[in-house]
Amino acid sequence: MQASLTSATLRRTVPADSAGAPASGEAPSAGAPYATTALDSSVLLQGHKTVAISHNGSVYRLQATKLGKLILTK
Numbered sequence: 273m274q275a276s277l278t279s280a281t282l283r284r285t286v287p288a289d290s291a292g293a294p295a296s297g298e299a300p301s302a303g304a305p306y307a308t309t310a311l312d313s314s315v316l317l318q319g320h321k322t323v324a325i326s327h328n329g330s331v332y333r334l335q336a337t338k339l340g341k342l343i344l345t346k
Contacts, residue, residue, distance in 0.1 A: 313342060 317323050317336055325332045325344075335343045 313336065316325075316334060322333055322335045325334055330346060333345050335345070337343060
């Protein structure tokens, strides 16, 4: 049940907020509290309840609950 997605499919630009986070295309500053892009969970899950994510040689499971929360387990 593992989806095949490219990074271009997953990347979505998040506009700068009032705290001065950089807009799309700008390099984040050294003190930036978060990345400038966010992924929508529906893109990752693609209609499934669970998806496997490979990261640094380990496989994690991202699961959506009935209450709409996300659980990430190793």
